[in-house]
Amino acid sequence: MVAIPGKTIAEKILSAHAGADARAGDIVVADVDFVMGQDGTSPLAIRALERMGVEGVFDPKKVALVIDHSAPSPLEGVSALHTVMREFGKRTGAIVYDIGCGVCHQLIPENGHVVPGDLMVGCDSHTCTYGALNVFSTGVGSTDGAAAMASGKLWFKVPETMRVTYTGELSPGVYSKDLVLYLAGLIGADGATYMAIEFDGPVIEALSVDARMTISNMAIEVGAKAGLMRADAKTLAWHEGRSERRPNPVDPDPDARYAREIEIDAKRVGPQVAKPHSVDNVSPIEEVEGTPIQQGVLGTCTNGRLEDLAIAASILAGRRVHPDVRFIVAPASRRVLLDAIEAGYIQTLVEAGAALVTPGCGPCVGTHNGVPSDGENVISTANRNFKGRMGNSNAFIYLGSPATVAASVIEGKITDPRKYLG
Amino acid sequence: MIRARAFKYGDDINTDYIISGKYKFKSADMEAMAVHAMEDLDPEYYAKVKPAGGILVAGKNFGMGSSREQAPLVLIHSNTKAVLAKSFARIFFRNAINTGLPVVECDTDRIDDGDELEIDLEGGVVRNLTKGTEIPFAPLPPVMAQLLADGGLVEHFKKHGGFAV
Numbered sequence: 064m065v066a067i068p069g070k071t072i073a074e075k076i077l078s079a080h081a082g083a084d085a086r087a088g089d090i091v092v093a094d095v096d097f098v099m100g101q102d103g104t105s106p107l108a109i110r111a112l113e114r115m116g117v118e119g120v121f122d123p124k125k126v127a128l129v130i131d132h133s134a135p136s137p138l139e140g141v142s143a144l145h146t147v148m149r150e151f152g153k154r155t156g157a158i159v160y161d162i163g164c165g166v167c168h169q170l171i172p173e174n175g176h177v178v179p180g181d182l183m184v185g186c187d188s189h190t191c192t193y194g195a196l197n198v199f200s201t202g203v204g205s206t207d208g209a210a211a212m213a214s215g216k217l218w219f220k221v222p223e224t225m226r227v228t229y230t231g232e233l234s235p236g237v238y239s240k241d242l243v244l245y246l247a248g249l250i251g252a253d254g255a256t257y258m259a260i261e262f263d264g265p266v267i268e269a270l271s272v273d274a275r276m277t278i279s280n281m282a283i284e285v286g287a288k289a290g291l292m293r294a295d296a297k298t299l300a301w302h303e304g305r306s307e308r309r310p311n312p313v314d315p316d317p318d319a320r321y322a323r324e325i326e327i328d329a330k331r332v333g334p335q336v337a338k339p340h341s342v343d344n345v346s347p348i349e350e351v352e353g354t355p356i357q358q359g360v361l362g363t364c365t366n367g368r369l370e371d372l373a374i375a376a377s378i379l380a381g382r383r384v385h386p387d388v389r390f391i392v393a394p395a396s397r398r399v400l401l402d403a404i405e406a407g408y409i410q411t412l413v414e415a416g417a418a419l420v421t422p423g424c425g426p427c428v429g430t431h432n433g434v435p436s437d438g439e440n441v442i443s444t445a446n447r448n449f450k451g452r453m454g455n456s457n458a459f460i461y462l463g464s465p466a467t468v469a470a471s472v473i474e475g476k477i478t479d480p481r482k483y484l485g
Numbered sequence: 486m487i488r489a490r491a492f493k494y495g496d497d498i499n500t501d502y503i504i505s506g507k508y509k510f511k512s513a514d515m516e517a518m519a520v521h522a523m524e525d526l527d528p529e530y531y532a533k534v535k536p537a538g539g540i541l542v543a544g545k546n547f548g549m550g551s552s553r554e555q556a557p558l559v560l561i562h563s564n565t566k567a568v569l570a571k572s573f574a575r576i577f578f579r580n581a582i583n584t585g586l587p588v589v590e591c592d593t594d595r596i597d598d599g600d601e602l603e604i605d606l607e608g609g610v611v612r613n614l615t616k617g618t619e620i621p622f623a624p625l626p627p628v629m630a631q632l633l634a635d636g637g638l639v640e641h642f643k644k645h646g647g648f649a650v
């Protein structure tokens with residue numbers, strides 16, 4: 064008898080939702096547990112639903128539209144799109160998170176819309192973020208989103224899986240952002256195209272849930288469809304009280320088949336910076352130290368959570384943002400903002416000279432809240448630094464951890480955060 | 486059969502190049518947005534492709550980046566008949582199929598800008614009429630071929646009232 068190999072997390076979750084024994088390479092139509100759209104993509108999804116002749120959504124409690132990318136609205140055209148979303152919510156009963164609630168990728172898990180073992184799709188590429196919570200979540204386009212909103216189903220190609228194991232332990236001044244930037248530099252922006260990634264190893268286990276989400280968030284930056292982690296005691300504790308649904312943790316089988324396995328010794332990873340204009344153009348910080356910057360950004364779905372604000376505040380406490388630098392802080396959600404106010408982080412950051420903006424995407428995608436000027440350099444905690452990403456194709460975006468951004472805005476140039484430790 | 490001139494670009498063309506994020510909110514009118522297609526890479530793209538149509542030819546990882554469906558849509562509205570690339574980013578590939586833009590993964594090294602191409606989707610072959618060469622490719626899996634044949638996912642739903650694959 065030929066032994067049937069075990070399954071990866073992706074194969075198990077997709078099998079369970081398709082009611083079939085799905086293996087990498089199969090195409091299945093599967094039930095989704097949740098569907099999300101944001102203000103850049105929902106209007107097109109709503110239009111697609113209209114064109115399909117569909118009136119409602121499959122389950123209003125399982126559909127959320129989030130107004131986060133260009134919020135509050137800076138233009139009449141945007142206001143009109145937001146109105147379309149609000150009216151859709153009223154008409155169908157779908158959940159609408161309006162301006163000030165936060166970034167979609169913070170709100171969906173924070174409000175308990177997904178639990179471990181779920182399958183969900185979002186009309187936004189960074190929907191892979193919830194992989195850190197053992198959710199097979201993936202970004203789709205608006206038409207896919209519409210089909211899922213209408214039917215509660217979607218077609219999926221079951222991906223192969225790459226396993227990335229982080230061994231050893233993190234050095235001081237090095238964070239989960241550095242781990243994932245290092246991976247992007249190692250395998251490239253298409254290193255995991257069409258694949259799911261499973262992240263594991265002692266370093267992942269030691270990370271907080273906030274920090275894990277930073278890694279899964281950037282799975283798409285190496286082309287992956289999902290960035291999955293196991294659900295452990297920390298994951299389950301994080302979920303406590305957020306959802307009435309029971310988590311259904313999914314582990315990979317010990318004999319699961321992986322398309323590629325990579326081991327990274329975390330001890331060898333220092334602070335990393337992605338240079339313009341691609342996320343895989345990564346260097347150790349030593350190679351870019353001293354590059355002058357005019358703007359710093361702390362926030363986004365990658366690094367706008369409480370722990371990120373805490374790290375930046377610890378470095379900026381009692382210090383001042385450099386006079387030639389604008390420092391923009393966008394908490395990932397209202398909850399994060401409130402918690403950060405209570406913990407004193409906001410006070411610290413604003414006293415240091417930060418400009419606090421509405422919880423949401425902030426200046427990440429160039430639609431509002433801080434478009435850089437021609438020739439300027441920006442250091443950001445975001446996940447993308449493509450040319451034009453922040454609204455000006457003549458600006459240059461560097462990506463780093465919250466600590467790297469905090470240290471850099473003090474000095475007005477890219478700065479190794481390790482000199483500000485302790 | 487799709488027949489048009491090749492417009493050739495390089496590797497890793499991301500969705501911000503195809504349509505910059507800053508236009509995402511300017512309008513929901515794809516005809517108006519299409520004017521900006523590929524603009525940061527080639528400001529003339531729309532002017533060159535719109536009149537007679539074209540086939541966009543690229544290297545690896547075409548369409549990396551955001552999930553914006555405006556990316557395939559502006560290409561369709563700029564009269565891009567198909568995209569040929571060595572590989573595609575996953576979300577772009579799905580979006581292209583779902584919106585009805587033919588995408589073909591094949592070896593594009595021997596296609597030059599300006600070559601006259603003919604794509605036989607069912608037959609799995611690109612004919613380079615200028616050079617007299619043929620480039621084979623693996624035809625799409627049946628589910629995707631069906632969606633493309635129906636004219637995209639919306640038309641598929643309209644026709645079948647849901648998933649019929």
Ligand code: SF4
Nearest residue numbers: 189363364424427428
């Ligand atoms: S914060 Fe940036 S990357 Fe995240 S959802 Fe918003 S625009 Fe996209």
